Amino acid sequence: xxxxxxTITGHRxxxxxxxxxxxxxxxxxxxxxxxxPAPVNDRLGGLGRQGRIGLPGLSEPEVVRHYLRLSQKNYxxxxxxxxxxxxxxxxxxxxxxxxxxxxxxxxxHPLQPVSTVQGALELIGATGHWLSVLTGMPAVAMSPAAGxxxxxxxxxxxxxxxxxxxxxxxxxxxxxxxxxxxxxxxAACGYVVESIPANERGRVDLGALKAALGPDVAAFMxxxxxxxxxxxxDIIEIxxxxxxxxxxFYCDGANFNAIVGRVxxxxxxxxxxxxxxxxxxxxxxxxxxxxxxxxxxxxxLAPYAPVPYVVSDKNGFRLVESVEESDAKPFGRIKGxxxxxxxxxxxxxxxxxxxxxxxxxxxxxAVLNANYLLASLKDTLSVPFEGPCMHEALFDDRFLKDTxxxxxxxxxxxIDEGFHPMTMYFPLVVHGALLMEPTExxxxxxxxxxxxxxxxxxxxxxxxxxxxxxxxxxxxxRRRLDETAAARNPxxxxxxxxx
Amino acid sequence: MRxxxxxxxxxxxxxxxxxxxxxxxxxxxxxxxxxxxxxxxLPPMSGEMEVDxxxxxMAAKNLPATAAPSFLGAGAYRHFVPAAVDHLIQRGEFxxxxxxxxxxxxxxxxxxLFEFQTQVALITGCEVANASMYDGATACAEAVMMAGxxxxxxxxxxxxxxxxxxxxxxxxxxxxxxxxxxxxxxxWTKSEDLAGLIDAETACVVVQNPDFFGRLADRKALADACxxxxxxxxxxxxxxxxxxxxxxxxxxxxxxxxxEGQSLGNALNFGGPTVGLxxxxxxFVRQLPGRLVGQTTxxxxxxxxxxxxxxxxxxIRRDKATSNICTNSGLCALAFTIHLTMLGEExxxxxxxxxxxxxxxLAERLAGLPGIKVVNDSFFNEFTVRLPKPAAGVVETLAGKxxxxxxxxxxxxxxxxxxxxxxxxxxxETNTDDDMDRLIDGLKEATR
Ligand SMILES: Cc1ncc(COP(=O)(O)O)c(C=O)c1O
Numbered sequence: 001x002x003x004x005x006x007t008i009t010g011h012r013x014x015x016x017x018x019x020x021x022x023x024x025x026x027x028x029x030x031x032x033x034x035x036x037p038a039p040v041n042d043r044l045g046g047l048g049r050q051g052r053i054g055l056p057g058l059s060e061p062e063v064v065r066h067y068l069r070l071s072q073k074n075y076x077x078x079x080x081x082x083x084x085x086x087x088x089x090x091x092x093x094x095x096x097x098x099x100x101x102x103x104x105x106x107x108x109h110p111l112q113p114v115s116t117v118q119g120a121l122e123l124i125g126a127t128g129h130w131l132s133v134l135t136g137m138p139a140v141a142m143s144p145a146a147g148x149x150x151x152x153x154x155x156x157x158x159x160x161x162x163x164x165x166x167x168x169x170x171x172x173x174x175x176x177x178x179x180x181x182x183x184x185x186x187a188a189c190g191y192v193v194e195s196i197p198a199n200e201r202g203r204v205d206l207g208a209l210k211a212a213l214g215p216d217v218a219a220f221m222x223x224x225x226x227x228x229x230x231x232x233x234d235i236i237e238i239x240x241x242x243x244x245x246x247x248x249f250y251c252d253g254a255n256f257n258a259i260v261g262r263v264x265x266x267x268x269x270x271x272x273x274x275x276x277x278x279x280x281x282x283x284x285x286x287x288x289x290x291x292x293x294x295x296x297x298x299x300x301l302a303p304y305a306p307v308p309y310v311v312s313d314k315n316g317f318r319l320v321e322s323v324e325e326s327d328a329k330p331f332g333r334i335k336g337x338x339x340x341x342x343x344x345x346x347x348x349x350x351x352x353x354x355x356x357x358x359x360x361x362x363x364x365x366a367v368l369n370a371n372y373l374l375a376s377l378k379d380t381l382s383v384p385f386e387g388p389c390m391h392e393a394l395f396d397d398r399f400l401k402d403t404x405x406x407x408x409x410x411x412x413x414x415i416d417e418g419f420h421p422m423t424m425y426f427p428l429v430v431h432g433a434l435l436m437e438p439t440e441x442x443x444x445x446x447x448x449x450x451x452x453x454x455x456x457x458x459x460x461x462x463x464x465x466x467x468x469x470x471x472x473x474x475x476x477x478r479r480r481l482d483e484t485a486a487a488r489n490p491x492x493x494x495x496x497x498x499x
Numbered sequence: 500m501r502x503x504x505x506x507x508x509x510x511x512x513x514x515x516x517x518x519x520x521x522x523x524x525x526x527x528x529x530x531x532x533x534x535x536x537x538x539x540x541l542p543p544m545s546g547e548m549e550v551d552x553x554x555x556x557m558a559a560k561n562l563p564a565t566a567a568p569s570f571l572g573a574g575a576y577r578h579f580v581p582a583a584v585d586h587l588i589q590r591g592e593f594x595x596x597x598x599x600x601x602x603x604x605x606x607x608x609x610x611x612l613f614e615f616q617t618q619v620a621l622i623t624g625c626e627v628a629n630a631s632m633y634d635g636a637t638a639c640a641e642a643v644m645m646a647g648x649x650x651x652x653x654x655x656x657x658x659x660x661x662x663x664x665x666x667x668x669x670x671x672x673x674x675x676x677x678x679x680x681x682x683x684x685x686x687w688t689k690s691e692d693l694a695g696l697i698d699a700e701t702a703c704v705v706v707q708n709p710d711f712f713g714r715l716a717d718r719k720a721l722a723d724a725c726x727x728x729x730x731x732x733x734x735x736x737x738x739x740x741x742x743x744x745x746x747x748x749x750x751x752x753x754x755x756x757x758x759e760g761q762s763l764g765n766a767l768n769f770g771g772p773t774v775g776l777x778x779x780x781x782x783f784v785r786q787l788p789g790r791l792v793g794q795t796t797x798x799x800x801x802x803x804x805x806x807x808x809x810x811x812x813x814x815i816r817r818d819k820a821t822s823n824i825c826t827n828s829g830l831c832a833l834a835f836t837i838h839l840t841m842l843g844e845e846x847x848x849x850x851x852x853x854x855x856x857x858x859x860x861l862a863e864r865l866a867g868l869p870g871i872k873v874v875n876d877s878f879f880n881e882f883t884v885r886l887p888k889p890a891a892g893v894v895e896t897l898a899g900k901x902x903x904x905x906x907x908x909x910x911x912x913x914x915x916x917x918x919x920x921x922x923x924x925x926x927x928e929t930n931t932d933d934d935m936d937r938l939i940d941g942l943k944e945a946t947r
Contacts, residue, residue, distance in 0.1 A: 028845055048745060102558040332674070359541075443505065
C-alpha cells in the first residue's frame with residue numbers, strides 16, 4: 001500500500017480536518033439576526049451578567065459547513081450495516097421524522113389546557129395501546145426517558161407494590177450476562193444486587209436461581225431473549241419459581257425485536273418490562289439519544305405506575321399529573337412533564353406502517369438474518385452456545401487463540417472494511433465476546449458481503465498477519481485513540497490557549 | 500413491506516443455509532404455549548400516505564402553542580430556532596448513529612459533544628459539564644444524588660420555589676435511596692430562609708434561578724452558608740436563555756448546576772424529548788453521572804476525542820456506578836449546540852436581552868390593568884401575576900379564543916398560598932406587540 005498523500009492543508013479529499021468552533025471564532029460575528037431589544041429599565045434586580053461568556057462568533061455558512069464536516073466523520077445506519085448487538089440498529093424511516101415535526105405535535109407546549117391537546121393525549125394513549133396489545137400486558141407507564149430509566153421505574157413500581165403489602169424486601173437478582181444498567185438500576189432503587197450465573201447453554205442456571213430466591217428477594221430481572229441472543233427456554237419455570245418466592249418477574253425488553261408479534265411477554269409470566277422505543281420501534285438513536293422507555297405492567301402492578309398518565313372518559317382525554325389527583329397508588333414522578341412524546345410519534349408511525357402482520361415479519365426476519373450469520377460464520381469464528389439464536393449471534397475469541405489478535409483488533413480491521421463493528425466484550429459470560437445483531441432491515445446481499453469480509457479477516461488473522469490488525473484502522477478520520485491518556489488527564493472542555 | 504428487504508426466495512435460501520425447515524423452527528426454544536399462531540389484534544400494515552393521513556389528523560386535534568399567541572413557560576419555552584439547526588440534525592450521519600463507542604468512526608459526534616460540554620460550562624460558569632442528561636428534572640435529581648455521594652450525607656434542602664416536577668422527581672429518587680428532603684412551604688410573598696435549614700448532615704441545598712415564580716436572587720451568601728458546613732449548593736436553571744443576561748450560577752459559587760436546555764435548538768414536543776444539562780467543578784468529575792467526552796490523540800499524534808472516565812458508568816461499574824444512565828439526549832444536545840454556535844456571544848446575549856425587554860414591556864402594561872398585580876420585584880422573561888379571578892378559568896376561557904395566557908400556578912403548585920389567582924406569564928423573542936395587545940385585551944375581558 002502506498003503511503004497516504006501528505007497534503008498542505010491536512011485535508012484528505014472529502015475528509016476535512018475541522019477545528020473546534022472556538023478556534024473559528026470571529027469576535028462579534030453571529031449567525032442569527034435578532035431585533036434590537038426595546039429600551040427598558042431592566043428588572044434583573046442587580047443580577048445582570050458581568051463580562052463576556054466566551055462563546056465564539058460564526059456566521060451561518062461557517063456553522064453549516066462546520067457541522068456538515070463533522071457529520072462526515074461519523075458512521076451511521078444510513079451509511080451501512082451497524083451490527084451492534086443489543087442495540088438494534090435498524091433502519092430509521094424518515095416518515096417518522098416528518099410526523100414528529102408536524103406543528104400539531106412538535107409545537108405543543110406541555111402545560112397547555114387539556115382541551116387544546118386532545119390529539120397529543122390521544123397519541124400517548126394510542127402508542128400505549130399498541131405496546132399493550134403487542135406485549136399482552138394490561139397497563140403501560142409511558143413517561144420513562146430511556147431503557148435504563150424504564151428499569152428504574154419498573155423496580156420502583158415493584159418496590160412500591162411490595163411495601164404496600166407490608167413486605168419490604170432487600171435483594172434483586174440479576175443474571176451475570178445482564179446489561180450494566182440492570183444492576184445499576186436495582187442499586188439506584190435501593191436494592192442489594194446479587195448475580196446469578198449462566199449455565200453451559202448460555203441460559204440462567206435454574207438451580208442457582210432457585211437457591212438464591214427467598215423471602216427477601218423483591219425481583220428477578222431477566223433479559224429475554226437474553227444478551228447471548230438466546231431465548232430463555234426455561235422461562236415458564238423461572239416465572240413460577242420467582243412467583244412462588246413472592247417476588248416479581250422483571251424483564252429487560254431491550255431485545256423485544258426478536259419476538260414482537262410472535263410472543264407476548266405476558267404469556268411468559270412476566271410482571272413488568274421496559275421497551276426501548278429506540279431499538280424495537282425504530283426511533284433514531286441520534287448518537288446517544290434521546291430514547292424512550294415505556295414500561296408495560298401486569299394488573300397487579302398497574303396501580304403503582306408513576307404520574308403523569310392519561311385517562312379518557314366521555315369528555316375526552318385528561319391528564320392525571322400529581323399523586324394527590326390520582327385515585328390509584330402512583331409511587332411518584334420520574335420525569336418532567338409527560339414523557340418522550342416526540343419519540344412516541346415516531347414509534348407509532350413505525351408500528352402503524354408495519355401493522356400486526358409486518359411486526360411479526362420483523363421478528364421473523366431479524367431472527368432469520370441472525371441465524372444466517374450464525375450458520376455462515378460458525379466454522380470461521382467460534383461459537384460458545386448452540387443455536388438457533390434469536391435476533392443476534394454470539395461468538396467468542398477462541399478462533400483468535402495464538403494469533404496475537406484480540407477481539408478489539410479484529411473489530412478495528414472491520415472498520416477499514418466499511419462496517420461498524422459488532423458489540424464487543426459483552427456479555428461478560430463469554431471470553432472476548434463478539435455479539436452481532438444484523439436486524440431485519442439488512443438485505444441478503446449486505447449480509448453476504450459482511451460474511452465474506454469477516455471470513456477474509458479471520459483467515460488473515462489465522463494466517464499470522466497480526467501487525468495488520470494491530471495497526472487498524474488506517475482509513476478512518478482518526479486512527480486508534482489513546483483512551484488511557486484521556487482518562488488519566490481528563491481534558492473535558494476547550495480552554496483558550498495560554499499566551 | 501417497504502422496510503424489509505428480504506424476498507421470499509431469499510428467505511428460503513437462507514433457511515436452507517441454516518438447515519431449518521421453516522422460520523418456526525428458529526423459534527423452537529419458545530415454549531409451545533407462548534407461540535402466537537396468528538397476528539395480534541391490531542391493524543395491518545399501512546402505506547406511508549395512510550399513516551401520514553392518520554397522524555396528521557391526530558395532530559390537527561391540537562392547537563399548538565406555536566400557532567397562537569402564547570405566554571406559556573414554567574419549564575418549557577417557545578423560542579425561534581433557525582432553520583439550519585433542524586436541517587443539520589437530520590443529517591443521517593448524526594441522526595442514525597449510536598453512542599460513539601468506536602471513536603475512529605465517531606469523531607463527528609464526539610467533537611460536537613466536546614464543544615457542547617465547553618459551551619455548557621461557559622454559560623453556567625462552571626469548570627466542566629457532561630454530555631447531557633434526559634431532562635432538567637432528572638438532571639436535578641441526579642445532582643442531589645451526586646451531592647450525597649460527594650459529601651457522604653443524606654439530607655437535602657429543596658427550595659419551595661423549585662419547579663414542582665423537579666422537586667417531585669428528586670423526591671422519588673431520594674426516597675428509594677433513603678435520602679431525606681426538606682422543603683419549606685412554597686411562598687411567593689417572601690424569600691425563603693434556606694440557610695436556616697442547613698445542618699451538619701445536609702448534603703446540599705437546591706435552588707432555582709430564576710425561580711419557579713420567575714424571581715431572581717443572588718445565591719452567593721447561600722453558597723457560603725453551604726460551604727461553611729461542608730454542604731454543596733445546587734442551582735437549577737429551567738430557562739437557559741436567562742444565562743445570556745444574568746449572573747451565572749458558577750459566578751455565585753454553585754457547586755453543581757442542573758439545567759433544562761430545551762430553549763435552545765429544541766421544539767416544545769409536548770415536553771419531551773428535551774436535554775438535561777449538568778455542570779460542576781473539575782474536582783467532582785469522578786462523581787458525575789452520564790457520558791463524558793475527553794480530548795486525546797491518535798497513534799499519529801493528531802487531536803481526537805473519546806468517551807472517557809467510563810469507570811464511573813454502569814457498563815463497567817454495574818451496581819456501583821454513579822448512575823444507571825446509558826442512552827442520554829445526544830441529538831437534542833446537538834440541536835442545542837448548533838443553535839448556540841449560530842448565536843455566538845453576540846446573538847446569545849442579544850436573544851436574552853430581547854427576551855427580557857419584551858417581558859419588561861408586558862409586565863409594565865399588565866401592572867397598569869385594574870385588579871391585576873405583577874408580584875415579582877425581579878425577573879428575566881417570566882413573572883407571576885395575581886388576577887382578580889381564578890387563573891385556571893381565565894386561561895381556559897382565553898384558550899377557547901386561541902390565546903395561551905400563561906400557566907395557572909394552581910396546576911403545578913396548588914399548595915402555595917393564594918395559588919388559585921396566580922398566573923405565570925412567560926415572554927420570549929417570539930412574542931410580538933400584537934400578541935401582547937391580545938393578551939391585555941383578553942385579560943381585561945376575562946377578568947371583568
Ligand atoms: C440489554 C439492554 N438493557 C438495557 C439497555 C439500556 O437502555 P437505554 O440505553 O435505552 O437506557 C440496553 C441498551 O443500551 C441494553 O442493550
